[in-house]
Amino acid sequence: MNKFLNPRSVFGITLIAVALLALPFVAAMGGQAWVRILNFAILYVFLALGLNIVVGFAGLLDLGYIAFYAVGAYTYALLASPHFGLHWPFWVILPIGAVVACFFGVILGSPTLKLRGDYLAIVTLGFGEIVRIFMNNLNAPINITNGAQGITLIDPVTIGSLKFSNTTQFLGISFSGPQKYYYLLLALALLVIVINLRLQNSRIGRAWQAIREDEIAAKAVGINTRNLKLLAFAMGASFGGVAGGVFSAMQGFVSPESFSLIESIMILAMVVLGGMGHIPGVILGAVLLSILPEALRYGVGPIQVALFGKTLVDPESLRMLIFGLALVLVMRFKPAGLWPSPERKRELQDAGARNG
Amino acid sequence: MAELLLQANNVAKHFGGVKALRDVSLSMRKGEIYGLIGPNGAGKTTFFNCLTGLYIPDGGGFVFDGKALLADAPHQAAERGIARTFQNIRLFGNMTALENVMVGRHVRTKAGVFGAMLQSAATRAEEAAIKQRAMDLLHYVRIEERADDLAKNLSYGDQRRLEIARALATEPKLLCLDEPAAGMNHTETEELRELIDGIRRDGTTILLIEHDVKLVMGLCDRVAVLDYGALVIEDVPAVVQKDQRVIEAYLGA
Numbered sequence: 001m002n003k004f005l006n007p008r009s010v011f012g013i014t015l016i017a018v019a020l021l022a023l024p025f026v027a028a029m030g031g032q033a034w035v036r037i038l039n040f041a042i043l044y045v046f047l048a049l050g051l052n053i054v055v056g057f058a059g060l061l062d063l064g065y066i067a068f069y070a071v072g073a074y075t076y077a078l079l080a081s082p083h084f085g086l087h088w089p090f091w092v093i094l095p096i097g098a099v100v101a102c103f104f105g106v107i108l109g110s111p112t113l114k115l116r117g118d119y120l121a122i123v124t125l126g127f128g129e130i131v132r133i134f135m136n137n138l139n140a141p142i143n144i145t146n147g148a149q150g151i152t153l154i155d156p157v158t159i160g161s162l163k164f165s166n167t168t169q170f171l172g173i174s175f176s177g178p179q180k181y182y183y184l185l186l187a188l189a190l191l192v193i194v195i196n197l198r199l200q201n202s203r204i205g206r207a208w209q210a211i212r213e214d215e216i217a218a219k220a221v222g223i224n225t226r227n228l229k230l231l232a233f234a235m236g237a238s239f240g241g242v243a244g245g246v247f248s249a250m251q252g253f254v255s256p257e258s259f260s261l262i263e264s265i266m267i268l269a270m271v272v273l274g275g276m277g278h279i280p281g282v283i284l285g286a287v288l289l290s291i292l293p294e295a296l297r298y299g300v301g302p303i304q305v306a307l308f309g310k311t312l313v314d315p316e317s318l319r320m321l322i323f324g325l326a327l328v329l330v331m332r333f334k335p336a337g338l339w340p341s342p343e344r345k346r347e348l349q350d351a352g353a354r355n356g
Numbered sequence: 357m358a359e360l361l362l363q364a365n366n367v368a369k370h371f372g373g374v375k376a377l378r379d380v381s382l383s384m385r386k387g388e389i390y391g392l393i394g395p396n397g398a399g400k401t402t403f404f405n406c407l408t409g410l411y412i413p414d415g416g417g418f419v420f421d422g423k424a425l426l427a428d429a430p431h432q433a434a435e436r437g438i439a440r441t442f443q444n445i446r447l448f449g450n451m452t453a454l455e456n457v458m459v460g461r462h463v464r465t466k467a468g469v470f471g472a473m474l475q476s477a478a479t480r481a482e483e484a485a486i487k488q489r490a491m492d493l494l495h496y497v498r499i500e501e502r503a504d505d506l507a508k509n510l511s512y513g514d515q516r517r518l519e520i521a522r523a524l525a526t527e528p529k530l531l532c533l534d535e536p537a538a539g540m541n542h543t544e545t546e547e548l549r550e551l552i553d554g555i556r557r558d559g560t561t562i563l564l565i566e567h568d569v570k571l572v573m574g575l576c577d578r579v580a581v582l583d584y585g586a587l588v589i590e591d592v593p594a595v596v597q598k599d600q601r602v603i604e605a606y607l608g609a
Contacts, residue, residue, distance in 0.1 A: 195473050202472035202479070203465055203486070206451075210459045213448035220408060220442075222434025222463030222526055231469065 020186060024179040035178040039250065041290040042185040043243055048270040048286035049192045049279065050239025055268065056277030057205060058232035059212030061121040063264050064108065064128025068237040070135060070259035071104050072097040072244025074145060077254045080155040083146060090157045094245045101241025102234045104131075109233030113226050116215075128264050135256040150255025157184065157249045164249070181250050188246065192239060196279050199235075208232060273330055275337030284339050293323050358385040361421060361530060361561050362407075368415035369402055369585075376402040378586040379416065384530070389552065389562045391576035391593075393569065395605065399585040400565045401443060404534055407563075408440050409433040421529060434463050439528035441519040443535045443565075449508035453499060453518050456507050457490035460525025493521040497551060513544045520551070524560070531555060532563045537571055549575055573597060581605065 027034040054062045075097040079088045108127045139147030156165035164180045199205045210218040274285020301315040362384040369377040376399045384390045405411040409430035418425040471479035494500040497517040537545045566572045573593040580590040583605040
C-alpha cells in the first residue's frame with residue numbers, strides 16, 4: 001500500500017484521474033461521435049478484462065466469448081423494451097444479465113473441461129455461433145428475439161430522475177448522453193480492474209495460474225481443476241453479460257449482427273496483443289484495437305486527399321488493410337504483446353534463446 | 357505393531373495387454389519410511405499414480421487412514437493427506453518458488469472469489485498465513501534465498517527440494533517421493549537423505565520409490581519389491597537384500 005502514498009504516485013494518479021474525467025469533453029470538441037468511440041473503447045476494456053480471466057489467468061482459449069456479451073445484451077433488451085412491454089430498471093437487469101451469462105458460461109464450460117488448446121478453441125467458436133444463430137432464429141414459433149430485425153427502442157439507463165439519453169445541466173456544465181455513459185462505463189471499468197487485480201493475487205488466482213502451468217501437478221496438490229475451470233468460465237461470462245447489458249442500453253438497439261465471430265476474435269486479439277494475463281497490457285490492447293480502426297476510418301480518406309490530391313484506394317478497405325498489417329507487425333516484433341507481464345516476457349525470451 | 361496408515365488391496369492396472377500391476381497388496385504403518393523398488397517398468401510409478409488418483413485402478417483399491425480412497429479424484433487424495441512429487445519434476449515453472457509452495461496451501465485454505473474481491477479481513481489474514489507458512493517451508497528445505505526466483509530457473513537439486521516443499525505445504529500424512537535422488541551426485545543424495553529423515557522425524561510417513569539401492573536400504577524401515585507388476589516381497593531391508601528372488605530380479609543385475 002505504501003508505494004501508492006509517496007508524493008510522486010499521488011501526483012501521477014491525480015493526473016490520470018483528471019485526464020480521464022476531462023477526456024469526454026476534449027473528445028466532444030471533435031463531435032459526439034468521438035465520445036461514443038471512447039465509450040466503446042472502455043466497453044472493450046471491460047470485455048477484454050473479462051476474457052482475460054478465462055484466457056490470461058486460467059489459460060483456456062475461448063473463441064466464443066461474444067456469446068456471453070450477446071446473452072447479456074439480449075437479457076437487457078428483453079427486460080427493458082416495448083418488445084415484451086417490460087421496463088425493469090437497469091440496476092435490476094444488470095445483475096440478472098450477469099447471472100444469466102454466468103449460467104451460459106457453465107453450460108459452455110462443463111462439456112469442455114477435458115479439452116485443451118486448439119480443441120477447446122473449436123468448441124467455444126461453435127458455441128459462439130450457436131448463440132448468434134439462435135438469436136437470429138428465435139422469432140418463431142414464439143417470437144422471443146425478433147430474429148434478424150433485432151430489438152429496438154430499448155430503454156436507456158435511468159438512475160432516479162437522471163436519464164442517460166438526453167443532455168443534462170449539472171453545476172452549469174451540460175453533459176450529453178454519451179458523456180454520461182462515459183462516466184458510468186469508467187466506473188464499471190474501474191470496478192472490473194480492481195476485481196481482476198485482486199483475483200490475480202489471491203488463492204483462486206494462483207490456482208488458475210497453476211492449472212495453466214501444469215494441470216496434473218495442480219491436481220496432485222489438491223486443486224479441484226474441474227471446479228476452478230468452471231469458475232473461470234463463469235466469471236468471464238458474467239463480465240461479458242454486464243458489458244452486454246450496458247451496450248444494449250447505450251445503443252437502444254440489439255441485433256444478432258453485433259455478435260459475430262469477428263467480435264470474439266477482436267476481443268481475443270486485444271488480450272493477446274496487449275499482453276496476455278497482464279492487466280495493464282490488456283487495457284492497452286483494448287484501447288488501441290478499438291480506437292485505431294475508428295481513427296483510421298476518419299483519417300485515411302483526408303490523408304490520401306492531402307497527399308495525392310484525390311482518393312486512390314477505398315478508405316474502408318485501406319483501413320482494414322492497415323489495421324491487419326499493424327496486428328501482424330506487433331505479433332512479429334512483440335510476440336509477448338505490447339505490454340507483457342515481466343514473467344511472460346522472460347518466458348518467451350528463454351524459449352527464443354533455446355530455439356535460436 | 358504400529359497403526360496402519362495405508363493398505364493396498366489387490367490393486368490391478370493394465371494398459372491394453374500390458375499388466376502393469378497384478379493384484380498388488382501392501383501395507384504401510386504410520387511413521388515409517390517405506391521403500392518401493394524394482395527394475396525399470398516394474399510398475400512403481402503406476403502404483404503411485406493409482407494411489408494419488410491420476411489412474412483409476414482396474415481392480416482392488418486403497419484404504420487410507422481407516423477409510424477407502426476414491427478412485428479418479430486426485431484433488432481428494434491430496435485433501436485426505438496424500439502428497440507426491442514426480443519422477444520428472446513437475447513444478448509451475450513460470451511461478452516463483454514461493455508461489456509454488458503457496459499453491460500447495462490451496463487445499464488447506466478456503467478463501468473464495470468473493471473473499472478475494474472484497475479483500476475481507478479473514479481473506480487478508482489467511483493470505484498472510486499462506487505466505488508465512490510457504491516461507492517457513494522454503495526455509496525447512498533450505499532454499500529460502502531462492503524464494504523470488506522462477507521455479508524453472510532453480511538448479512536441479514533445488515527444484516527437487518521445491519517440489520518436496522510444495523508437497524509438504526498440503527500437510528500430508530503420507531508423502532510419496534518418486535525417485536527423488538535421480539540425477540543427484542553423492543553430496544546431494546546425502547543431503548536428501550537427511551531431509552527425508554527429518555521429515556519422517558517431524559511425523560510424516562514416507563513412501564519412497566528409488567533406484568539408488570544404497571539409499572533405500574540405508575533409509576527405509578521396510579521395503580517392497582515389484583517385478584513385472586507383481587509384489588515379490590515386503591519386509592525389512594536386511595531380509596529383502598538376502599532374498600533369492602530379489603537378487604535374481606533386481607539386485608543381481
